[in-house]
Every structure is written in C-alpha cells, then in structure tokens.
Amino acid sequence: MRSGKTLLAACVLVCAGCAKHVGSGLGTAARWVLLSPPEVDDAGFPRGRRLVPQAPLTEWRREAVLDGEEACERARRANIDATIDRARAAYGADAKNDLAVRHAVNARCVPE
Numbered sequence: 001m002r003s004g005k006t007l008l009a010a011c012v013l014v015c016a017g018c019a020k021h022v023g024s025g026l027g028t029a030a031r032w033v034l035l036s037p038p039e040v041d042d043a044g045f046p047r048g049r050r051l052v053p054q055a056p057l058t059e060w061r062r063e064a065v066l067d068g069e070e071a072c073e074r075a076r077r078a079n080i081d082a083t084i085d086r087a088r089a090a091y092g093a094d095a096k097n098d099l100a101v102r103h104a105v106n107a108r109c110v111p112e
Contacts, residue, residue: 031112032072034079035060036103046097053106065112072109080104 038059042050052059063079066072083104087095095101 030068032066032069032109033112034063034066034072034076034107034109036063036107039099039103047099049099051102051106057110060108063107069109069111076107076109079107
C-alpha cells in the first residue's frame with residue numbers, strides 16, 4: 001500500500017508541474033493577456049465607480065497581450081507600481097481610491 005501512495009504522490013507532483021505548460025505548444029511561448037475588470041456606477045464606492053472582479057473574463061478589458069506568463073506578470077507588477085506612483089503624486093493619501101489603481105491591482109494575466 002505504501003508504494004501505491006508514493007506512486008500517487010509522484011504522479012500528482014508531475015502533473016502539477018506539467019499543468020503550467022498545457023496549451024503552450026512545444027518550444028513556443030504561449031500568449032498571455034493582461035485583463036482588468038469591468039466597472040459600474042455605484043455611489044457607495046470611491047469616486048462613484050465599483051469594479052466587478054467576479055464578472056466573466058469575456059467582459060474584462062484587454063490591457064495588453066504578451067508572450068508568456070512571466071512577461072505578463074512583469075507587466076502587471078510594473079503597471080501596479082507606475083499607477084500607484086502617479087496616483088500618489090496626484091492624490092496623496094487618497095491614491096488607493098483612484099480608479100486606475102484599483103484596475104491595476106485587480107488586473108489578471110490569463111492565457112489567450
């Protein structure tokens with residue numbers, strides 16, 4: 001029984017490692033899309049707009065298309081940093097309520 005559990009554990013680890021690469025093709029980088037969630041009017045939220053991160057991804061705005069997951073994540077992090085810097089310069093302590101900051105922080109990278 002012990003060898004069965006060991007084999008199962010090994011298969012799970014191997015499959016988990018492979019799952020990252022599904023759909024990427026052999027020797028090619030998969031294209032990834034940086035998306036930001038849609039927004040709706042809502043007087044109860046900062047500046048009267050509320051993000052809808054639970055919306056289907058088909059409703060999200062395409063910000064960029066990049067070659068690979070790592071490139072997309074780098075772009076997402078760089079966008080967060082730059083957007084926060086701009087908002088701090090413009091709004092000071094209220095930067096966290098800037099709509100662009102909320103979009104950047106809630107953005108996601110997904111395979112195309």
